[in-house]
Amino acid sequence: MDNSEAGRQLIGGRFELIAPLGSGGMGTVWRARDIALHREVALKEVRPPDPATAAAQPALADQLRERAVREARALARLAHPHVVTIHHIVEPADGAEGHPWIVMELVKGGSLYDRLASGPMPVAEVLRLGLDVLSALRAAHAEGVLHRDVKPANVLLRPDGSAVLTDFGIAALHGSTALTSTGVLIGSPEYIAPERVRGAEGLAASDLWSLGMLLYVAAEGVHPLRRATSLATVVAVLDEPIPAPVRSGPLGPVLERLLVRDPVARPGGEELEALLRNASSALGGATPVTPPVALGQYGPPTPPPPLPPAPGSNPYATTVPVAAPAAARRRPVLIAGLLAMALAGGVAGAVKWLPDGDTRGGDAKGGASPAASSAGPNPSPSRTPGRTPGLTPKASTPPSGAPVDPPKGTLITPANIRTAIEAFKQQTGTTTFVNMRIYDDYVITSIPTAPGARTVDSWQYRNGAAKRSGPAGTVKDGDPLIDMAKVNWDALPALLEQSEKDLGVPNPTSRYINVETWQDGTPSMRPYLSDPYGQGGYVLADTDGKVKKVYRN
Known part of the structure; x- marks a missing residue:
């Protein structure tokens, strides 16, 4: 950090820190002013939030630095109205002490997490939200970028109500090398897709599952798979039934099509957009216009072949778009596997999540509002x-x-x-x-x-x-x-x-x-x-x- 003659705190000799906006596992996000261009920006300070974390995980600083560079590169590929714009990255000089800073567009509105603290959203607003975030994801997927952490805390809302997808810090880039060790789950447990828990990566359909769960929470006001612990939540994500939506109106059938555990059975991006627009039309509201997605250098990511089923089971046997698990019979095997992880890594490391940058600091919450989680549907x-x-x-x-x-x-x-x-x-x-x-x-x-x-x-x-x-x-x-x-x-x-x-x-x-x-x-x-x-x-x-x-x- 630099200090100007006026005593201002400057980053990279150009960005003046004003006030923190929030903090999480990846560090702190600041409101700042670009003194060269006379505009406000957001600065993400990429470092562990406290010395104890850094001391307990000596390699974390290097890993966070790699993640910062990865996020900058991921966002630099995208120029889209519903993806946060990245302006610059400030890195410490070779051999110098310090940590990276990502300079981004300042979205002058709260996050979806903040909005859901006051309860569920009207279905018309949820449909617009879905189309905005889906448009961002389709643009990212067309450039070979998978987000892998779609959740309410990573969706910002502009004053006009439009949504902006942010925090690509754990995004998977086409041809890039994974930053995590074997067995470490990346993402928030409540929004992670079941096939990713099983180890299948590289699927655009996994981001769409996360979007579907986000829309479910936004419309219903409750997360259907939240449990008392991260481990219990992961088990629920794998095979517990998802209650049918009761407040979602025409969005309900779309969620049922989307929240299926076989990724092959989920609608793709183009089909999902049509389903959301049809639901909006059925509701009688005007469907917002979303910019078309132009295929990028890599085109849509090609899904890898499905994982082999566990012995004596078929994880993807039922491909009907329904909420219930088709494979409750796998539950003992899955639980045994997760418990084996817990015993091997200790209780504290049973389910290890990378820091996710959540401004509410709740890895187990996955960025969903506690108020929203407690608001259940009214009995009929x-x-x-x-x-x-x-x-x-x-x-x-x-x-x-x-x-x-x-x-x-x-x-x-x-x-x-x-x-x-x-x-x-x-x-x-x-x-x-x-x-x-x-x-x-x-x-x-x-x-x-x-x-x-x-x-x-x-x-x-x-x-x-x-x-x-x-x-x-x-x-x-x-x-x-x-x-x-x-x-x-x-x-x-x-x-x-x-x-x-x-x-x-x-x-x-x-x-x-x-x-x-x-x-x-x-x-x-x-x-x-x-x-x-x-x-x-x-x-x-x-x-x-x-x-x-x-x-x-």
Whole structure:
């Protein structure tokens, strides 16, 4: 740091420090003045926030310096209205003491983290936010840059409400060498994509998962996978169910398409933009114009082949765009692996996160607002489990080909589920599905494209109509399917009541039923129930409603 004759603190002989804006794991961000160009800028001071951290991790200073250079290079490639502009980097002279400073555009507005401290955002604002951040990510991906830490603290809001993506300090550049050692997770646990936890890097789809989770938190006012510790959060990210959105309106189906654990099944950037614009149109709001993305030197990053599944499991077996984990059977293996990490590195290093520059200093929080995390969705009368007042169940399934009237009340009743199955049958000619998930307002299923086919389509049932959503991947030869017409749906109301008691969730605010083949090769029904605090779990039962096991969060 230099001192001028007037006693001002100058960085690089040019940038006068005014006041700190915030601090985090990477150091402090300052408001500063460029005395050469007479404008205000933001300066990121890249160093450990306290001497104790530096003493405990002697190599951290060098690593942070490399990260600062990486961020500067990443941002220098991008000239985009929704990506923070980098002006300059000040590095200490060779052999001299000191640390780097990144000189950036000063965005005169708070972060999304700050905004969410006052509660969820209107859906129209969330859709605009999503389009802005997606536009920034598509521009970055086109230049071979993956952000890898999309979260509310790294999204700034201009006074006009537009969003700016910042903090590319842990971005992955095309052809660059990783800065972290094997087994170290980079990013914030609540927003990291599940495939990255498993070790798959280089996927643009991972940034889109993080964006989807950010939009979920912004619209719903609660993070669906936040747990008491970072380790528990990582386990939740890997395979715990994501409650269906209840406040998101037309954004809800987009989130369900996006927050799937198979990265191949997620919509790409172009498709996601179309989905967000359609949702905005459905809401009746004007869709903001986002500048087109020009392909850069490297073009969109090419995803590597999927990771091999863990022994005895298939991590990406279910590619249906649903919230529930398709592989709860992997949970013991995954937990064992994470515990092995904890035992090898000590309790404090069970899940090691690089400093992330969060101005709120909450690695375990991942930049989400504590106020937002505690604001759960309001219970709805239509969500009283197992009961639909005023609804008279039908005695049997309507004859094939008969008109299907839109159901009344929740879909989680025997009669309404049978009505949905009949609607699927009229469109596909079969009641034999790979799986099915039933929510209060809609049903999602995956159905083979033809008898004996390995290819599978995703279908949705909403408002009395069954519609194809798109391809949902493949199944292996010999994989068991389920004839949904033979499931004992009449046992469901009693199973739901038993699940409420067994899980200790008498008034769930989120619930759905997952019907698919269990790890032992037998068909199963699994009711998932949770309250606004994420407490709950699921009950494993056979298709006659007999409970086999209870899994609590």
